[in-house]
Amino acid sequence: MRKKPHELQWLDVLDQRYLLAKEEFESFQKLQRGYEGEVQFDALVEYFFKEKQVSLDDITLRYKNSVVQIDKLLIIGHTVYLIDMKHYRGHYVFKNNTWYVGDKALTNNIFEQLRRAVRILQSIFNDNQIHLSVKGVLAFTNLHSVIEVKDEVDEEVLMTEEIPAWLLRLSNGDTTARHKVSQVLRHYTIAPYLTTRTFDIKNLGQLKSGILCPHCHQAQMQEHRFTMNCKCGYKEAKDIAYRRTICEFGTLFYNYNIKRAQLRIFFGKNLNERYLKFILQKYFMLKDSHHAKAGYINKGVLFEYWFEKEMNTLEQLQKRTSWKETKTSH
Numbered sequence: 001m002r003k004k005p006h007e008l009q010w011l012d013v014l015d016q017r018y019l020l021a022k023e024e025f026e027s028f029q030k031l032q033r034g035y036e037g038e039v040q041f042d043a044l045v046e047y048f049f050k051e052k053q054v055s056l057d058d059i060t061l062r063y064k065n066s067v068v069q070i071d072k073l074l075i076i077g078h079t080v081y082l083i084d085m086k087h088y089r090g091h092y093v094f095k096n097n098t099w100y101v102g103d104k105a106l107t108n109n110i111f112e113q114l115r116r117a118v119r120i121l122q123s124i125f126n127d128n129q130i131h132l133s134v135k136g137v138l139a140f141t142n143l144h145s146v147i148e149v150k151d152e153v154d155e156e157v158l159m160t161e162e163i164p165a166w167l168l169r170l171s172n173g174d175t176t177a178r179h180k181v182s183q184v185l186r187h188y189t190i191a192p193y194l195t196t197r198t199f200d201i202k203n204l205g206q207l208k209s210g211i212l213c214p215h216c217h218q219a220q221m222q223e224h225r226f227t228m229n230c231k232c233g234y235k236e237a238k239d240i241a242y243r244r245t246i247c248e249f250g251t252l253f254y255n256y257n258i259k260r261a262q263l264r265i266f267f268g269k270n271l272n273e274r275y276l277k278f279i280l281q282k283y284f285m286l287k288d289s290h291h292a293k294a295g296y297i298n299k300g301v302l303f304e305y306w307f308e309k310e311m312n313t314l315e316q317l318q319k320r321t322s323w324k325e326t327k328t329s330h
Contacts, residue, residue: 001308002038003058006195006300007195007197010197014199016217024197036087037085038071041072041141044167048167048171049167049175053175055072056178060192060193061120061121061190062190063123066116067190068120071085073181075132075178079135081137082121082134083139084110084136086110086141086142088147094149094151111138111155115155124188132181135155136156137155137158138155139163140157141160194300204262210268213234214234215230216234219268221236226320226321236318237318239317243279245266245267247301250300251300254298254300257294258284260276260280285297
């Protein structure tokens, strides 16, 4: 499963509970559009390759003293296509080894970034006697962008409308090398970088408090025995609602342990403290097993990533929200 970049997760949580500054909002929109473009590309790969396991997505590798983040790898035959996806808006021209927007030259050369990633991945393969060649692919995922590459480049450049035909041409290729590639890259894979953005926990009280509805994002969820029901009509399993909100706190304050005293403020006046304690003890791990005051270990990511190994079970739990409510709340 492709995950949202941590900065996007952080901004997403903050946007629902606080007024973003202009720069934060612009970054949020840019990251969201880029993520949506990557998800659309993933859907096309799934469509053309059906049940074949052909790709590795969103991986961060450390090789010697270098770190590289890779959007997508497609392993077809004896070639690994290293794909860098861009959701640029506007008119971009690449000439004289420089990118331009209008008359303005950009200092950031995405071809050089892609070439560096290709070199690192090829070195990993060579070191491990993996006889595959790496080819860089620059894929633009915004239909409304205009991209002109006037220089001769070794990389493959795909406009949005060219991506389906390109995938179709590859779809009959051999995909058996994926497992070998995956096994080797495990030894070089590291956790993705966390955002450098922070929100001062001293200002916790300035955030919108409560369990926010995942449908309308308002703090109007009412607690029942097994569910949290929103005035908009959305109904969520209470277990999930509490875990999700704890994870939202953890994402926003990723550089802190999770503590009940701060969660009380984050959940607000309608908090069922007995149930919060139950959820923390059942699903979250104490930082120090001998000292509860140290708080709980914080993974700093959204609910769907924190509990990704349990998502099938959680989907079944959510389906039970249609069952008839009985008696009073917990």
